[in-house]
Amino acid sequence: MTVREMADALNLESIAVSDGERTVSGGYAGDLLSWVMGRAQAGDAWVTIMSNPNTVAVASLADVSCIVLAEGVRPDKGVAETAMSRGVNILGSEEPSFALCVKIAALL
């Protein structure tokens, strides 16, 4: 499943998608970035409510397939632009993290 296919299936908002063809190979959920850094796996769809610019840095470092901002959280100023320039995909949803994880897991 690609990032684009997952976004379509779950009706996720495309906040910054520069590589919709990237494969989603797994999932991770967490908001404490120091924790996420060492644990999220390459290709994961990362569900979080953290919208700080460092979220993009961590996503890039962990090489996740996309960030999914849950609970209707909006990216901080400049975050979408930074994500586009670094090739990090950001999707958004009004749903809580748990509900999103359940749905993503069902698709994998």
Add this chain to the structure above:
Amino acid sequence: MSAFRCDLHIHSCLSPCGEDDMTPFSIAGMAKLNGVEVAALTDHNACGNCGTFFHACETYGVVPVAGMELTTSEDVHLLCLFPLLEDALAFAKAVDRNRVRIRNRAEIFGRQLLIGPDDEATGEEKDLLINATTLSLEDAAALVKEYHGAAVPAHVDREGNGIVAVLGDLPETPAFAAVEYRDGANIVRYEKQYPRLRGKRKIVSSDAHRLWEIAEPGYEIELNCKKDAGAETVRKALIDYLNGV
């Protein structure tokens, strides 16, 4: 330049986690006994006891600093210190509009006592003070600047609510001139692990929630003023120092 013994991060009984006997006069008296020359009152998301704290410090001969430990929307603790009591109170009003209102449950979190000029409780803050505000780090840093203060990421060496633990590293923006450590022994290790911490001015504070936790005799900071310059000048020099001036 003169060295001042400082403790710039102290909670009163207004913070739910601060003990009830952390009244402004008890804090100021203990600071004086310990040899602290400059003491800041920094309750969570509030400055309601800073007025009485100023009275208390003037009584005991300690330089008071009005401040706040602000919880940003990212759950990062930011130490906000101000040159004047009035600046801090105006800042607190602005923060108040950005608080997320949850009723405090004193039996779980602790009481949030407001203390009047005679060091007696005059009231209680009803809504919880420790939860995250809606101010992002960026918003918070701008707001502190607007009220002429200095914003310092608090206890960067703590897992809970420390900026490095929450955000994985010190962010590039907003730019902070100084960072606070809970334990000076952690500085070398943290600077090695997080290069962005290098070159920042460093303060060490007690983050006292109990009387005996107040620093003894305080952590020395070299400020650009004379030793007997008077409280207002010392505070101004402190804020300049923390802002990298």
